[in-house]
Amino acid sequence: MHTKQTVRYICEQYQSGNHYYYKQELITHDSWQNPSSIQWSARRPITRKTFQAKEKEGYKTLVIKVEKAPAEILLFTKRKESV
Numbered sequence: 001m002h003t004k005q006t007v008r009y010i011c012e013q014y015q016s017g018n019h020y021y022y023k024q025e026l027i028t029h030d031s032w033q034n035p036s037s038i039q040w041s042a043r044r045p046i047t048r049k050t051f052q053a054k055e056k057e058g059y060k061t062l063v064i065k066v067e068k069a070p071a072e073i074l075l076f077t078k079r080k081e082s083v
Contacts, residue, residue, distance in 0.1 A: 008059070
């Protein structure tokens, strides 16, 4: 079980209005006494309800606003085949 110091909850907000929620935990590849082996785990999806509950309980939460340029639309024209 992770404590409030070893877990964080992330909300990614996109310009489209979509929200994605994740959980990350501190893990070690060697031992907790070796700080260079400590890193955040891969993000694991969670629900909005879980994110909000953990936020109320006092866990560390991050809200990341992702601002990406809109996709460029490429037009493809069909070439006439020569017979």
